[in-house]
Amino acid sequence: MKNTFIARNPSVLWFLAGLAIFTILVTIMSEATGFGLISTSFLKTLGKTLCLCLVAIAMDVVWGYCGILSLGHFAFFGIGGYAIGMWLMYARTEGIVLTSLKANALPPTATEITDAIGGQIFGVVGSSDFPMIWAFSHSLPLQLLAVILVPGVLALVFGWLAFRSRVTGVYLSILTQAMTLALSLYFFQNDTGLRGNNGLSGLQNIPGLEDQSQAVVSLWFFWASAIALALGYVLFAYVVSGKFGSVIRAIRDNEARVRFLGYHVEHYKLFVFTLTAMIAGVAGALYYPQAGIINPAEIAPIASIYLAVWVAIGGRGRLYGAVIGAALVSLLSSWFTGGSAPNINLGFYVIKWTDWWLVLLGLSFVLVTLFFPKGIGGIFDALAKKTPPNREGDFGPDKGAWRNEEGEPS
Amino acid sequence: MSTLLEVSGVSVTFDGFRAINNLSIQIAEPELRAVIGPNGAGKTTFMDIVTGKTKPDEGRVVFGDRGDSLLGMSESQIAQAGIGRKFQKPTVFEAQTVRENIAMALKNKRGPFDVLLRRKTENREDRIRAISDEIGLTDALDQQSGSLSHGQKQWLEIGMLLAQDPRLLLVDEPAAGMTPAEREHTTDLLVRAAKTRAVVVVEHDMEFVRRLNCKVTVLHEGSVLAEGSLDHVTKNKDVVDVYLGR
Ligand SMILES: Nc1ncnc2c1ncn2[C@@H]1O[C@H](COP(=O)(O)OP(=O)(O)OP(=O)(O)O)[C@@H](O)[C@H]1O
Ligand SMILES: [Mg+2]
Numbered sequence: 001m002k003n004t005f006i007a008r009n010p011s012v013l014w015f016l017a018g019l020a021i022f023t024i025l026v027t028i029m030s031e032a033t034g035f036g037l038i039s040t041s042f043l044k045t046l047g048k049t050l051c052l053c054l055v056a057i058a059m060d061v062v063w064g065y066c067g068i069l070s071l072g073h074f075a076f077f078g079i080g081g082y083a084i085g086m087w088l089m090y091a092r093t094e095g096i097v098l099t100s101l102k103a104n105a106l107p108p109t110a111t112e113i114t115d116a117i118g119g120q121i122f123g124v125v126g127s128s129d130f131p132m133i134w135a136f137s138h139s140l141p142l143q144l145l146a147v148i149l150v151p152g153v154l155a156l157v158f159g160w161l162a163f164r165s166r167v168t169g170v171y172l173s174i175l176t177q178a179m180t181l182a183l184s185l186y187f188f189q190n191d192t193g194l195r196g197n198n199g200l201s202g203l204q205n206i207p208g209l210e211d212q213s214q215a216v217v218s219l220w221f222f223w224a225s226a227i228a229l230a231l232g233y234v235l236f237a238y239v240v241s242g243k244f245g246s247v248i249r250a251i252r253d254n255e256a257r258v259r260f261l262g263y264h265v266e267h268y269k270l271f272v273f274t275l276t277a278m279i280a281g282v283a284g285a286l287y288y289p290q291a292g293i294i295n296p297a298e299i300a301p302i303a304s305i306y307l308a309v310w311v312a313i314g315g316r317g318r319l320y321g322a323v324i325g326a327a328l329v330s331l332l333s334s335w336f337t338g339g340s341a342p343n344i345n346l347g348f349y350v351i352k353w354t355d356w357w358l359v360l361l362g363l364s365f366v367l368v369t370l371f372f373p374k375g376i377g378g379i380f381d382a383l384a385k386k387t388p389p390n391r392e393g394d395f396g397p398d399k400g401a402w403r404n405e406e407g408e409p410s
Numbered sequence: 411m412s413t414l415l416e417v418s419g420v421s422v423t424f425d426g427f428r429a430i431n432n433l434s435i436q437i438a439e440p441e442l443r444a445v446i447g448p449n450g451a452g453k454t455t456f457m458d459i460v461t462g463k464t465k466p467d468e469g470r471v472v473f474g475d476r477g478d479s480l481l482g483m484s485e486s487q488i489a490q491a492g493i494g495r496k497f498q499k500p501t502v503f504e505a506q507t508v509r510e511n512i513a514m515a516l517k518n519k520r521g522p523f524d525v526l527l528r529r530k531t532e533n534r535e536d537r538i539r540a541i542s543d544e545i546g547l548t549d550a551l552d553q554q555s556g557s558l559s560h561g562q563k564q565w566l567e568i569g570m571l572l573a574q575d576p577r578l579l580l581v582d583e584p585a586a587g588m589t590p591a592e593r594e595h596t597t598d599l600l601v602r603a604a605k606t607r608a609v610v611v612v613e614h615d616m617e618f619v620r621r622l623n624c625k626v627t628v629l630h631e632g633s634v635l636a637e638g639s640l641d642h643v644t645k646n647k648d649v650v651d652v653y654l655g656r
Contacts, residue, residue, distance in 0.1 A: 256485070259486045263486055271526075
């Protein structure tokens, strides 16, 4: 089975090979192995980029293949980050508290320990009680489960309500934005018990790995991100390649017609929406320990819109396109906004990239949509020197349908 | 021969316009039935009602041995119950190959998990081959269906209908855009299909209907104007009036 799957999807092999070479090169050049050509902070950026690529391919499956323009997948990403962040904070604070209480004459009671941890974590929001939402934070396995289950259940319930009432197109996108906005406001509130706008911090310190330097820990996270991306890529390539892929692409282009073939379109959408939400959660759980901090601003609606922009620039409906789009745009973005890009002095005006980057991004998005609808991924089509067949009109009547210009040459 | 589909007393109003007016039609299994009528008579709307696309304001639509009502069912449930449809404007999935289009239509379990985990089988390949031979698209199996000609898309949609293996086939204007030879082939195919199942064909072309050599129902302004053999209905004074236009 494996053989035929790879044989039918040669791009998977190319991708895995490319990713492996990249990982090895970065490893050799990292500080942990001694060469130190890549600083630890840049290594973290690269690791985070791999996580963004993972959430981007999830977005590509839900939008590029299934036609659901979800503007909420970054919220699932953030939830994954919060889920792992809660354990990281709890476990680390517990370690600190235990060491400091050791000095006491009497061994501390369990309540004393919990109170001390609570005081440490929630001091910033003027509280010391553990809210309900932290009930499982002491347990790594349970919080890991939450990384997958919370986004999954949320997507399942939201998707069930939305798809069942046949909300599609722009209205569905607006609904997902509303969900994202509601979530970010919820996370912002102090009452929620997630430290309001302070968010969770110190996530780069992994409990149990205190003896290791950040250079080493970062490298491990980089590897974990690469493995997750590889597995995610194979999983999604499997999902979109066979008959299942055929059905969801058909739903993207003309969902009414798919119904008349006897497929319950809602079930397929729900499946794809939920699966991609869960993978987005995993990507977030790997991202935020490398970022070190997560706060509700990360979940803001705009983040999910960026995700769609990456996929569009990379070329939707092509997994490698999503990877290229996410990697390129997010790396460029940190270059421009990080102040590394040289300002351009026009004499009468100085273009500061920290201010103008968003304008540049917006402009490239418009240009790509207008002139390169297949995105950067489409370059591969051009390299294969295929000429598109002579046909007219879009690939289906639906809002999310592939436009004629996006099509794959046969 | 038993009744497979029974439509009785069905009416549909679009913004105050009565497109279907107290329509009653019975289709047996097996049976071949032609439905004719002037533009706007309600032929396509009749199919929309049976397949669940349009909900009627009143009336009954029952299907199958147990006489289940189709009115509470979704489009996909109706299709799974055994009703297949070919649209007036050929609608195939243009971004996909002919093979993928047929494979999607093949009668198989339709759930997401069934579809995700199913392996390609020899049997499936054989069935796709048999259907593509029937519709003359074997050479185009790996071609994107968006690049097919109008007539070929018609064929592909007929092929998808056969792949579904439904008990009732609703075929809306199958011969549009076909050459005379292809039309003949289509009639053969439909006549053969109707040996084991119910087939309802909407067609404007009288020659085509004559070759089907079956019972004809004439629709006009949303209800049945006449029913019987083609010769019988063409002699009917009302039908002559409608077609010649008073
Ligand atoms: N969704 C709709 N909304 C409003 N009016 C509709 C709708 N569907 C059909 N109609 C109207 O109902 C009438 C019957 O249409 P229908 O498509 O069933 O005719 P038909 O017999 O198939 O005609 P033709 O031979 O041209 O295909 C037409 O007057 C049409 O304009
Ligand atoms: Mg019609």
